[in-house]
Amino acid sequence: MTEARPAAEPRWLTSTEMDAWLNVTQLLMLLPTALDRQLRDDAGLPHAHYRILTMLSAERDGSMRMTQLARRAGTTTTRLSHAVSVLEERGWVERSACPTDKRGQVARLTSDGWNFLRSAAPGHVAEVRRLVFDHLTDDDVTRLREITAKLLPSLAD
Amino acid sequence: MTEARPAAEPRWLTSTEMDAWLNVTQLLMLLPTALDRQLRDDAGLPHAHYRILTMLSAERDGSMRMTQLARRAGTTTTRLSHAVSVLEERGWVERSACPTDKRGQVARLTSDGWNFLRSAAPGHVAEVRRLVFDHLTDDDVTRLREITAKLLPSLAD
């Protein structure tokens, strides 16, 4: 025998892959921090909470089941449960029992929630432009959409 | 006069930009969570802490000033200070006074720190491959490196 099974030399990253990965991880650290800062300063909530509101606002009635909302927002049910509690205290979201499944809860954007989003959106979009799209060509954007689309499926369970 | 200054209609995202942005933000939510889970389960620390160790390991003597380490790791000095306290308790990092600047502190990877990294790296690289590079062509990787390189400068202060 030559070597134990799990000790087989791993396939390390190539030089190009390593460069890309260093950039990606740096972006993973810096971009959320930058988005959080703008939203905290200007609107008083973290990006993850803002995201929950926008996902609700994409529904016609501004409401969604908790589990589905968690999936859409890219978060966990635990995180969502805590977050909705905060958003509920601020009056932007309301919980109600699901009529078709007694286990379920439905989160709904309140009137204040809609108003808040309308007031916060322009500043946030401006920041997203400033941080991201101002630096990219149309072709970059298309390619970014394609590449991210390839990565998402395996991350969504 | 027609309208107040800050109320000018913002430049909303185009359809393509919005698609790309939805993907990017979803990635921003899911990828760190996935990296954290693998590292917590297999190595017992979050990705941000692992990243600090790898940045130290890239230095020949495994040591760096706190502020520079924070920049390299894409974090803040506050976060780093807390993180190094944890890493120090686990025996993977040591602090010492900077000889040339009495305000400064130097973080250094210990022998245990090096050993830990050697043991954790293969599993982590495998996960990075599984989550990211297995889904991308060589051209994708090159393009990803270019696009991220365009975004980083404005994020690094």
Add this chain to the structure above:
DNA sequence: CCGTTGTTGTTGAAGTTTCAATAGTGGAGT
């Protein structure tokens, strides 16, 4: 109908990040 298993959503404690405040030192100008 009953037991079993899976799903939904919440909770509390522990760990991590954020924010504001702070102490100590460096550096430039007077």
Add this chain to the structure above:
DNA sequence: ACTCCACTATTGAAACTTCAACAACAACGG
């Protein structure tokens, strides 16, 4: 030497996330 401002790093409290445990209901098979 002194003043002023910038830089370095840390601290504690509040906010957010993670993890394990749990309660309640749904869905399925016997």
